Amino acid sequence: xxxxxxxxxxxxxxxxxxxxxxxxxxxxxxxxxxxxxxxxxxxxxxxxxxxxxxxxxxxxxxxxxxxxxxxxxxxxxxxxxxxxxxxxxxxxxxxxxxxxxxxxxxxxxxxxxxxxxxx
Numbered sequence: 001x002x003x004x005x006x007x008x009x010x011x012x013x014x015x016x017x018x019x020x021x022x023x024x025x026x027x028x029x030x031x032x033x034x035x036x037x038x039x040x041x042x043x044x045x046x047x048x049x050x051x052x053x054x055x056x057x058x059x060x061x062x063x064x065x066x067x068x069x070x071x072x073x074x075x076x077x078x079x080x081x082x083x084x085x086x087x088x089x090x091x092x093x094x095x096x097x098x099x100x101x102x103x104x105x106x107x108x109x110x111x112x113x114x115x116x117x118x119x
Contacts, residue, residue, distance in 0.1 A: 015051060016104060031096065043067075081114035 005011070020028045025035065041047045044063055046055070053060040060066075085091065097107040 016100070018051070077114075080117060082117050084113045084115065086111055086113055 018024070022028050036050075041050045043050055043052055044059070053063050053066070085094075094110070095106070095108045099105050099107045
């Protein structure tokens with residue numbers, strides 16, 4: 001794009017902006033995990049539209065462990081507990097606003113009440 005980058009310059013990539021790029025994603029500001037279901041994007045750092053573990057030679061060495069362990073942990077928790085919102089709040093009434101920092105966080109943290117499922 002005709003940029004001149006000086007030698008030894010430190011380049012910081014705004015990953016948040018890349019993940020919200022309307023040229024890469026349809027309706028990027030909407031939480032829609034199903035957009036990844038029939039998608040050929042690789043989360044391991046080869047496709048720059050989606051780089052949750054960084055990319056290039058500085059990519060996270062824990063990707064293989066996380067890719068296997070996180071789904072197992074989440075599935076175990078979902079299976080072992082019944083989950084409730086406090087005060088019987090409707091899920092559509094949740095505040096989904098975000099605050100920006102080093103990482104993107106919810107303004108109001110999500111609070112769920114787990115109850116052990118009786119098997």
